[in-house]
Amino acid sequence: MKNQRILLVDDMPSIHEDFRKVLLPDTSSSELDAAEAMLFGTTASLSAPSFVLDSAYQGQEALALLTRAQEAGAPYALAFVDMRMPPGWDGIETIERLWAQDPQLQVVVCTAYSDHSWTEILERLDARDRLLILKKPFDPIEVRQLASALTEKWHLVQQAARHTEQLERTVQERTRDLEAANTALHAEIRERKQLEAQLVQTEKMSALGQLVAGIAHEINNPVGFVMSNLGTLQRYTESLLRLIDAYKAAEPGLASPAVSADLATQRKAVDLDYLAEDIPVLLRESLDGTVRIRQIVQDLKDFSRAESTQDWTDADLHQGIDSTINIAAAEIKYTADVVKDYGPLPLVQCLPAQINQVVMNLVVNAAHAMGPKRGTLTIRTGAGDAEAWFEVADTGKGIPSHMLHRIFDPFFTTKPVGQGTGLGLSISYGIVKRHHGRIDVRSEIDQGTTFRVTLPIRQPQEAATPEAA
Ligand SMILES: Nc1ncnc2c1ncn2[C@@H]1O[C@H](COP(=O)(O)OP(=O)(O)OP(=O)(O)O)[C@@H](O)[C@H]1O
Ligand SMILES: [Mg+2]
Structure with missing residues (x-):
């Protein structure tokens, strides 16, 4: 449905009469058309666009009508505004106010003479893409053409705006889609990198696990016999030291004082007392060491067994x-x-x-x-x-x-x-x-x-x- 709503602002009732004649279809014939449409299902005659014409006689009244129309969701497409409308706002001020309320409104300035120069008018109404001038006396065909062309223009401007808006929305939607795809792609790349890294790491660790398991096994054997030998050595040295003590106790009973003195010298030379004290300590430490080695090897085995079984x-x-x-x-x-x-x-x-x-x-x-x-x-x-x-x-x-x-x-x-x-x-x-x-x-x-x-x-x-x- 096109917007054919026109507002005429003029203080002279006769002008309203003229416009009505020019712009509104002959009521009798339109009633006939309607009857015909009801009977035969055809649409009403297309010859004249059927404008809707509202009248205002003063600027303030025009603004009130325009505001009400807007609020009702049925704005005017076009206003014809007379230049001179004493008292109250003149044409220029009226147009300024109308535009302040509805910037889309197409306007035709109607005048026979003006209190302002055209330059001044055009300077003040700086919206020449929405403004035409119609000089009195009017030619009906001019009025009609202006009405047709400007309501159509209003419609096209609206349509263009809607298209632009639609286009912007589409662009926004596409941009959003692209952004989403981009994010998804990044997430996938990230995941892939992670998986790859993990694979490499897992393989590395499993190879390392096997190596460690092998080494642990190899170490385990010698550590085992070193440990068991140390245990045996500990017992042997205890026995030996006991025996040496016995020999020492028997020394004074030796027949030859020379042999006895020689033994005492040798005992001093090797510091037997210190050896007897230190040997068990060394053995104990060595045993502790091997126990620790065995624990480490066990840990390595546990760790690497875990590594090699997935x-x-x-x-x-x-x-x-x-x-x-x-x-x-x-x-x-x-x-x-x-x-x-x-x-x-x-x-x-x-x-x-x-x-x-x-x-x-x-x-x-x-x-x-x-x-x-x-x-x-x-x-x-x-x-x-x-x-x-x-x-x-x-x-x-x-x-x-x-x-x-x-x-x-x-x-x-x-x-x-x-x-x-x-x-x-x-x-x-x-x-x-x-x-x-x-x-x-x-x-x-x-x-x-x-x-x-x-x-x-x-x-x-x-x-x-x-x-x-
Ligand atoms: N406990 C922590 N305290 C402080 N910063 C940490 C800690 N853990 C991780 N980070 C920070 O996070 C970063 C990434 O850790 P991540 O373990 O992934 O890599 P890395 O330790 O730098 O290298 P890689 O583990 O591959 O040898 C580290 O470089 C460090 O800046
Ligand atoms: Mg790290």
Whole structure:
């Protein structure tokens, strides 16, 4: 439906009469048309566009009509405004006010003579794309043409605006779609990088695991017989020392004083008293040493066995954590003391090798975070009904809050080239996610950082199948 609504603003009633004649269809014939349309179902005659003409005799009245029309959602397309309308606003002021209310309104200035020069009028009404001039006396065809052309123009302008708006919306929608696709792509790339990194790391660790298992096995044998020999030696030396004591006691009874004196000299020379004291100590220390070697080898075996089997197992997390910490001892022992604060834990269904890897990454990061002062690395554990958790807390330098959201990104590192690849946390994140768990971080600058890993005690049904591993 086109907007054919026209407002005529003129103080002379006769002008309104003239306009009505020119613009409104002959009522009698239009009634006939309507009757015809009802009877035969044809549309009313198209020859004359049927304008709607409202009359105002003063500027204020025109503004009131225009405002009301707007509020009713039926604005005017066009206004014919007379230049001279005493008293009250003249044409220019009326037009200014109408435009202030409705900038879309097309306007025709009607005049025979003017109190203003045209230059002045056009200067004040600086909207020449919406303004035409019609000089009195009017020619009916001019009026009619102006009405047709300008209502059509109003319509086209509206349409163009709607199209532009639609176009902008479409562009916005497309932009949003593109942005979403872009974000999805980035997420996918990130995930892929993470998976690749994890694969590389897993392969590396499993190769390392086999190597370590081999070495541990090789060390185990000699350590075994060294230990058993040391035990035997301990017993032998005890016996020997007892025997020497007996000889010593028998010395005064020797027939030859020369032999007795020689023995006393030799005893002094080898400092027998000191030897008798020191030999058991040395043996005990050596035995302690071998016991420790055996423990380390055992840890290595535990750790590497976990590394080389990649199966879902009900595992004792404490055991995994202990052996991992022993393996990482070299990284930790110069920078921090380890405190274990273990709660009761059920067996947790997991891929133990991978969980060990998470512990390793967190523990090494914690050790690296310590400042020049010796710190504390606390491992806590605990469990709820369906979840078990462990925490690695350090008293290190902390993570600035603006970095917190990036630490799990692959290759994000603040460590110098060669010291960190920035993969530790991203790999850990991937592993924990595969376990349907989560990692939470709390950190405070210069106070320390706590990473908490929470794992479900049982995996969802289909997750823990061999293929999923
Ligand atoms: N406990 C922590 N305290 C302070 N900063 C940490 C801690 N853990 C991680 N970060 C920060 O997060 C970054 C990323 O850690 P991530 O373990 O992923 O990589 P990395 O340790 O730098 O290198 P990589 O582990 O591959 O050798 C670290 O470089 C460090 O800036
Ligand atoms: Mg790391």
